[in-house]
Amino acid sequence: MATLGNPLASVPISSNPTILTANNEQKSNPSTVPILIDKCANKKHLKQLHAHMLRTGLFFDPPSATKLFTACALSSPSSLDYACKVFDQIPRPNLYTWNTLIRAFASSPKPIQGLLVFIQMLHESQRFPNSYTFPFVIKAATEVSSLLAGQAIHGMVMKASFGSDLFISNSLIHFYSSLGDLDSAYLVFSKIVEKDIVSWNSMISGFVQGGSPEEALQLFKRMKMENARPNRVTMVGVLSACAKRIDLEFGRWACDYIERNGIDINLILSNAMLDMYVKCGSLEDARRLFDKMEEKDIVSWTTMIDGYAKVGDYDAARRVFDVMPREDITAWNALISSYQQNGKPKEALAIFRELQLNKNTKPNEVTLASTLAACAQLGAMDLGGWIHVYIKKQGIKLNFHITTSLIDMYSKCGHLEKALEVFYSVERRDVFVWSAMIAGLAMHGHGRAAIDLFSKMQETKVKPNAVTFTNLLCACSHSGLVDEGRLFFNQMRPVYGVVPGSKHYACMVDILGRAGCLEEAVELIEKMPIVPSASVWGALLGACRIYGNVELAEMACSRLLETDSNNHGAYVLLSNIYAKAGKWDCVSRLRQHMKVSGLEKEPGCSSIEVNGIIHEFLVGDNSHPLSTEIYSKLDEIVARIKSTGYVSDESHLLQFVEEEYMKEHALNLHSEKLAIAYGLIRMEPSQPIRIVKNLRVCGDCHSVAKIISKLYNRDILLRDRYRFHHFSGGNCSCMDYW
DNA sequence: CTAGGGTTAG
Numbered sequence: 001m002a003t004l005g006n007p008l009a010s011v012p013i014s015s016n017p018t019i020l021t022a023n024n025e026q027k028s029n030p031s032t033v034p035i036l037i038d039k040c041a042n043k044k045h046l047k048q049l050h051a052h053m054l055r056t057g058l059f060f061d062p063p064s065a066t067k068l069f070t071a072c073a074l075s076s077p078s079s080l081d082y083a084c085k086v087f088d089q090i091p092r093p094n095l096y097t098w099n100t101l102i103r104a105f106a107s108s109p110k111p112i113q114g115l116l117v118f119i120q121m122l123h124e125s126q127r128f129p130n131s132y133t134f135p136f137v138i139k140a141a142t143e144v145s146s147l148l149a150g151q152a153i154h155g156m157v158m159k160a161s162f163g164s165d166l167f168i169s170n171s172l173i174h175f176y177s178s179l180g181d182l183d184s185a186y187l188v189f190s191k192i193v194e195k196d197i198v199s200w201n202s203m204i205s206g207f208v209q210g211g212s213p214e215e216a217l218q219l220f221k222r223m224k225m226e227n228a229r230p231n232r233v234t235m236v237g238v239l240s241a242c243a244k245r246i247d248l249e250f251g252r253w254a255c256d257y258i259e260r261n262g263i264d265i266n267l268i269l270s271n272a273m274l275d276m277y278v279k280c281g282s283l284e285d286a287r288r289l290f291d292k293m294e295e296k297d298i299v300s301w302t303t304m305i306d307g308y309a310k311v312g313d314y315d316a317a318r319r320v321f322d323v324m325p326r327e328d329i330t331a332w333n334a335l336i337s338s339y340q341q342n343g344k345p346k347e348a349l350a351i352f353r354e355l356q357l358n359k360n361t362k363p364n365e366v367t368l369a370s371t372l373a374a375c376a377q378l379g380a381m382d383l384g385g386w387i388h389v390y391i392k393k394q395g396i397k398l399n400f401h402i403t404t405s406l407i408d409m410y411s412k413c414g415h416l417e418k419a420l421e422v423f424y425s426v427e428r429r430d431v432f433v434w435s436a437m438i439a440g441l442a443m444h445g446h447g448r449a450a451i452d453l454f455s456k457m458q459e460t461k462v463k464p465n466a467v468t469f470t471n472l473l474c475a476c477s478h479s480g481l482v483d484e485g486r487l488f489f490n491q492m493r494p495v496y497g498v499v500p501g502s503k504h505y506a507c508m509v510d511i512l513g514r515a516g517c518l519e520e521a522v523e524l525i526e527k528m529p530i531v532p533s534a535s536v537w538g539a540l541l542g543a544c545r546i547y548g549n550v551e552l553a554e555m556a557c558s559r560l561l562e563t564d565s566n567n568h569g570a571y572v573l574l575s576n577i578y579a580k581a582g583k584w585d586c587v588s589r590l591r592q593h594m595k596v597s598g599l600e601k602e603p604g605c606s607s608i609e610v611n612g613i614i615h616e617f618l619v620g621d622n623s624h625p626l627s628t629e630i631y632s633k634l635d636e637i638v639a640r641i642k643s644t645g646y647v648s649d650e651s652h653l654l655q656f657v658e659e660e661y662m663k664e665h666a667l668n669l670h671s672e673k674l675a676i677a678y679g680l681i682r683m684e685p686s687q688p689i690r691i692v693k694n695l696r697v698c699g700d701c702h703s704v705a706k707i708i709s710k711l712y713n714r715d716i717l718l719r720d721r722y723r724f725h726h727f728s729g730g731n732c733s734c735m736d737y738w
Numbered sequence: 739c740t741a742g743g744g745t746t747a748g
Contacts (some may be wrong), residue, residue: 008747048739070739074739082748094743096739100739103739103740132739132740132741133740134740135740135741136740138741139740166741167740167741168740169741170740170742171739171741172741173739173741173744174741174742196741197742199739199741199742200742201741201742201743202741202742203742204742205742205743206742232743233742233743234742234743235743236742236743237742237743239744240744257746268743268744269743271743271744271745272743272744274744275743275744275745297744297745298745298746299745299746300744300745302745302746303744303745303746303747305745305746306745306746327740329746330745330746331746332744332746333745333747334745335746336746336748337746338748340747341747350745364746366746366747367746367747368747369747369748370746370747372747372748373747373748399747400748401748402746402747402748403748404747404748405747405748406746407748408748430748432748433748434741436748437744467748482744496741512746526741571745642743669744
């Protein structure tokens with residue numbers, strides 16, 4: 001009897017097979033329909049049943065229609081649109097039915113609809129919300145992160161005298177804390193007379209997620225004192241707090257507590273324990289637990305990968321990745337982002353390329369954002385541009401993360417115009433998007449434009465954060481805008497409520513130092529309310545280099561080494577300063593000292609992308625296949641430059657080399673020169689040469705690049721550790737202010 | 739018919 005043509009043939013139950021035959025209407029029995037609804041497994045079954053009910057007229061019996069609606073609304077999010085249509089057919093839906101619709105929307109991908117239905121209910125029906133309505137509608141407000149909506153609902157709750165309802169209060173705690181308003185959350189919490197386990201748990205995890213893990217742990221202790229029994233969810237929050245505080249001792253105690261009190265462990269709790277061990281740096285404990293876990297999911301795997309990558313054990317991370325199920329993109333993301341964040345962009349791109357060959361898994365937004373960040377680090381413009389095209393072709397909407405990554409990638413690859421294009425193409429921008437664009441303008445030396453953008457940002461009422469100010473002050477520094485820098489720095493706390501951190505102080509010292517206000521810079525450092533970080537002293541040291549202030553440099557250097565004793569950057573800067581002052585004996589003493597203490601200068605490395613392939617050059621590198629050609633090109637360049645009367649600036653030599661010839665030769669081996677020579681050989685004459693250097697460009701290379709840009713009529717875009725240099729027609733965009 | 743939990747991105 002079950003034939004292909006029978007629309008109900010696939011309903012999987014048949015206590016009474018006859019009623020499954022829809023066209024045999026006489027035999028359907030209204031009382032069995034509700035049972036049948038409960039057994040419907042999917043949308044298709046529900047539709048078949050709906051058709052059946054229409055034919056039998058049962059649909060026009062409100063209780064039956066309501067029953068069908070409930071089943072549709074709660075079965076799966078994809079049936080929700082259908083449920084709405086059914087809802088519209090119900091003559092005067094009762095409160096329960098309204099509640100169900102709000103509930104379904106609140107946990108759907110369109111939670112805003114939950115709020116709209118609630119409003120519709122208030123206006124169009126005679127129904128008034130009850131104690132069940134509010135938890136649903138508060139959840140909807142939480143999902144859309146609308147503080148305003150939630151506050152309005154909270155007001156209604158109070159007016160309707162539901163203020164002491166436990167369920168509603170618990171919902172409100174969750175609502176306020178997930179929007180970061182911990183004070184309001186706590187206020188609701190403290191007014192609950194008989195707190196239940198959910199009240200405690202909501203408040204504890206609220207504190208953890210709101211960045212106050214100490215308070216979370218304190219609340220946990222208070223909870224035990226008040227004789228509330230912690231459960232699984234409590235312990236997830238506690239472990240998460242330990243992870244955030246990097247408190248291995250308490251974390252271990254929590255694991256022990258779980259054991260002792262027989263709290264049953266599920267996957268989520270195991271993962272929380274795993275995460276705690278990883279964040280606290282105990283990979284041994286994590287591994288032991290991981291191996292013991294019978295059930296593992298994607299979170300367990302990615303936690304282990306991330307853990308190994310963070311401690312620098314990439315082989316172990318890779319081994320985990322190699323044995324895990326790979327159909328989930330998150331696994332790939334964990335590895336790509338770990339590599340990217342730990343300064344291994346090439347490895348990150350290698351994984352991305354591997355992913356492209358994998359047919360079953362496609363990159364998502366997170367993958368693309370991480371990969372773009374890797375491209376930005378490397379200056380891999382071709383791949384970065386390819387990803388941008390990919391995003392467009394796939395119709396992926398630019399979210400804030402992707403927008404930020406694209407702007408950053410284009411800026412760091414030297415395509416400021418493209419970065420601006422992306423920036424102006426989006427209609428909404430969050431603080432990170434704005435900050436990234438300000439940083440882009442800053443690194444290309446457009447300080448004024450960066451400041452203008454900052455003003456525009458304020459018109460859109462997006463609040464600047466610490467990152468915004470770092471970038472803004474950087475912009476002032478790169479463009480020599482001393483007064484503006486001072487002004488913004490002084491406004492930070494009083495006007496914008498952003499407390500200056502050591503990065504901001506470092507920027508400010510840099511601004512003052514470059515402008516020659518060394519005394520004011522020193523004064524600023526002395527007045528700092530926080531301990532000056534290495535970068536603050538580094539900035540002062542940099543200023544000393546410009547002005548050849550050996551005495552102050554020695555002081556700054558020794559202070560720097562107090563905070564960070566193996567900072568080789570400090571030695572390098574000081575030796576530069578000695579070299580500039582012609583104190584070669586000091587230079588060699590410093591070099592000797594570095595050798596003895598095992599501190600090696602980070603080798604200079606420049607890279608250039610040609611046809612999508614990144615070529616890297618180290619000082620005096622001859623490992624490149626075209627090495628011979630590169631060096632003869634370099635000889636040609638040097639000869640042509642010399643004919644213009646240029647004399648190389650030997651103060652940029654780090655090593656004391658006796659023979660004059662050797663000095664000059666060592667300068668000519670600098671990685672950026674090798675990369676430029678390679679670019680001249682391999683790139684079309686119309687193409688600018690784009691180079692990324694890991695350290696700051698040396699003064700001689702800077703002068704030489706200027707001359708090359710004129711002699712060879714080539715634009716050269718060189719990104720160093722601090723900013724961009726755009727060489728064109730014999731000049732540099734930094735106006736020699738760097 | 740109600741509320742709370744773990745990983746990956748700037």
